[in-house]
Amino acid sequence: MATAAIRTNQRPLRAALLLRVSDSRQAEAESYSLDSQRRVGQDLCHRRGWPIVREYVGAGESAFTRDVGKRETVRALLADATSSVFDVLIVHDVSRYARDEELGHFVLNNLHLLGVKLVNATNDIDYDTPEGRMMFSMELSFSAAGSRKASFHIKKAKQQKFEMGLHVGDVPFGYAAGETNKDPLLVVRTEAAAIRQAFEDFANGAGYTEIARRWNSAGFQPHSKQHRSTFAASAIQSVIENDFYCGYVRHLGERKLGLHEAIISEDLWMRAQVSVRRQTSKARESWLLSGTAECVECNGPIWQFKTGTKKAYFYYRETSAVRERKCSVGGAVWRRDLAEAEVCAVIESMTTDPRWLDEVDRSARKAPAPQDDRRSKLMATKKRLTNAYIAGARSEAEWRAEAKTLDEQLGRLPPDNPTAVVFAGGRLISIGQIWSGMTTDERRETLRILFQSVKMNTRDKRLWLEPWPEFAPLFAMRRDYCVHGTPGRTRTCAHGLGNHCSIL
Ligand SMILES: [Zn+2]
Incomplete structure (x- = not known):
């Protein structure tokens, strides 16, 4: 305690300033500008004899967040406080520092633990004292409440506009602002004609890109905050999907007839939506085996x-x-459902068949042997055999018999790398477990991970799955197991599903 006091007496406290404006409008307002915040802080430091060693400027940073990750300056100053860069942090007022109580206290507690004081430059309050701490809490609460109230008023104003039948948000293409913000938007005749034509064309099968090109070459420009000068296909899509053009206003998921003049009929808007649905479903829906x-x-x-x-x-x-x-x-x-069921059965049975899981386990325990190339030679032979079978140079019976011999030879070899088999086994098993919860896209991706090819004969209704080499030993085991399994008993294996799907 005494040493701390002496040290304080010996060396002046090193000060850091925290300045913040949340947007450019505030930066221009005299009392809150960065310059005026800086001046007040400098005055205080001058009076106390504290040198200013750092300045943290958060321009355009909102304090109304609880997430310290969104507060660059707060993160930076906490890091510096940890390495004792400064001893006292000067803020203009609490609202500059935090508008969220939780974050405010979090930062103050951290500064306190690091021995850093927090001082308000406008009223000279040292927040480190018990009275100061109470003041801090109060100011922080007022500050947070002030922000909430402001955003509440904005929300309320928007809701009122909507209830009056007025548009909420940016002025859409085809319209211009009314005389006051209590008047409905006004139709821009030239743009309205283009919009009407676009809806007609779209309902008759034109695409977004085509309409965008037409509008751009006619010299139309979007009402864009990003100052885009041309229409992108996505902008056309938002136009086509916007029911403001047939007379509605929307706010927070609610919809009602607006006071503005509609550009198109509701009937035309509906017809266009049918095309929207046709286009999106065509683009989006892709089945399990499509492209695979x-x-x-x-x-x-x-x-x-x-x-x-x-x-x-x-x-x-x-x-x-x-x-x-x-x-x-x-x-x-x-x-589709029958073909996909074959594939699903293969994947799903990986978890449901306890005997096969035992096989995986036993094989994984086999002792490792010195590396040799017998395995890869046998695999290559088998691959050639399989190709011959697929090409029709071997009958199915021949292929099965020869593959069986090769698999037996392969089976006598120890796995190349037992951990790889365990790992692969674990992956297969967990894939089997989560398969039912996967989306079609995820399932298609899983098939690509497991199999280097999926072959189909749509006439004979048959499928062949060829695993990647990484998984080949496991699937070979699986196939063996199926081939040698006892027919007539409860068939839980994939091949029980009508013998339509084979693993190569
Ligand atoms: Zn073909």
């Missing part, structure tokens, strides 16, 4: 397609017929 599966005969792509008007039917289709290529599968289709 290919034809086992010709390696051509497999497409998803939908048919039927009243009731929709979903199929995977081989594409050689569409593209006028020759393939024995010749454009045959396979019902």
